[in-house]
Amino acid sequence: MNQAKIAMIGLGVMGKSMVLNLLDRGFNVAGYDINLDNRNRANQEAKSLAKLHGKGLFVTLGSLTQLLASLETPRIIALSVPAGEVVDSVIEELIEAGLEAQDIVIDTGNSLWTDSERRERQYQGKLRFFSTAVSGGEVGARIGPSLMASGDESAWQYVKPFWLAIAAKVDSQGMPVGQFEQGEPCAAYLGPAGAGHYVKMVHNGIEYADMQLICEAYHFMSEVLQLTPVQIGQVFSRWNQGALNSYLMEISAEILQASDPVSGKPFVDVVLDKAEQKGTGLWSSVNALQMGVPAPTIAQAVFARAQSGQKAMRLRAARAFKQQRNHADNIDLETALSNLHDTLFCAKLTVYAQGFDLMKTTSDTEGWALDFANIAKIWRAGCIIRANFLQDITQAYEANPELENLLLAERFIEQIELKSSGWRASTVQAVLHGVPMPAVTSTLSYFDSLCCEVLPANLLQAQRDYFGAHSYSRVDDIEQHRYHLTWSDEKIIQVRV
Secondary structure, three states: OOOEOEEEEOOOHHHHHHHHHHHHOOOOEEEEOOOHHHHHHHHHHHHHHHHHHOOOOEEEOOOHHHHHHOEOOOOEEEEOOOOOHHHHHHHHHHHHHOOOOOOEEEEOOOOOHHHHHHHHHHOOOOOEEEEEEEEOHHHHHHHOOEEEEEEOHHHHHHHHHHHHHHOOEEOOOOOEOOOOOOOEEOEEEEEOOOHHHHHHHHHHHHHHHHHHHHHHHHHHHHHOOOOOHHHHHHHHHHHOOOOOOEHHHHHHHHHHOOEOOOOOOEHHHHOOOOOOOOOHHHHHHHHHHHHOOOOHHHHHHHHHHHHHOOHHHHHHHHHHHOOOOOOOOOOOHHHHHHHHHHHHHHHHHHHHHHHHHHHHHHHHHHOOOOOHHHHHHHOOOOOOOOEOOHHHHHHHHHHOOOOOOHHHOHHHHHHHHHHHHHHHHHHHHHHHOOOOOHHHHHHHHHHHHHOOOOOOHHHHHHHHHHHHOOOEOOOOOOOOOOEEEEOOOOOOEEEEO
16 A cells, blocks of 8 residues: 555554544554454454445554554654553654654553653654543544644644544534534644643543432432332433433433343343442542642542442441431422432533633643633543533633633523522432432532632631641731731730741
């Protein structure tokens, strides 16, 4: 074939899917994988694709030297390999194989954003390091992912045609369109090295929280309202037609209405209630703590997965305390479901507010100048957290790029005021009936704290000054003036520090 336009190293699930997507768009692609089975599988699927429409051509090579020789210059090489040391190992092998300073290496894995920053410094002058976080899983990679690119800005001009072509698309209303339909691509250059993977990390933190919120709504309907999985799935299906429309709501409805092919029971009832995690939610929570940004719901979602893993302990505690859960015999079902719908809307919006606040703080610290309207745009399709109201979030940031907190956008203030009574009612019912809703309750506490003119932090800071002489500011003086109170049996003395 003619020289390849782009190469993919790593032909596993994600790498192979992106290759097939590139072929769909007519690009010639070269591939390499240390695993022969992965190479053969990619070759076979590429051949089957060629028989269907005969667009782009694909070839796998037996060495990195051959791979480099097959590419046009500057060479563009995407890596779809496990995050961490493997990325550095492959880059070093490429350098040894003849990679040159103008060549572009793109990390498309789930790398920690600080690793991307370090790699740009480390490989400067040896290659142009670039990163692109990919969201959407296997299906998204195959038919249209959300792509968060960052790194060497000159490299973006070469990478851009590929990513805009394969990305998911939305129409003028922000709604996803089919793979081969025209629309606005969900791919963007976000800034210097690290920015793309950072935004993806926060995306995943929001994803953790959104999943947990949906699971808590399911738990409430099951335990308090005594609905079956199929009934709950049907409710989710209805909700997915309106303001709560999202990919996660859609798949939750499908899961809950499915039967186990082995036992015939509701599928969800045969799945062990121990949730695993890969780490990006944890990274988001740790980063929020490091930056001093309140993101309690993302952290609670991580904690919820951790507590689900304590199955044996939970069984012992359930037997020890014999907690009685009172079913909602006297609760009107439609009212309860309406309240729960509003709860999910408000809680979901609050999670986005936490995530965007975290991105804003880090962007200011790192000097990235992130475009939040653009980020909301590329999350409207392709990614796991795609949802209808990302269009509203996009418009909120377009109207006010300096928006201090998403919940303060005019378009959301009225909606929260209308729906907050349902938010509170569902939370109260959950507490009264002993059904844990840690993510929901944390969103409400976050919202109430945000709206509280005076928090009890005055007492907390007084405590810190009392036992540790950490000093305090006064409400009747400028904040920069600091004081310390000395305590004795005779009198209390304030001193300026």
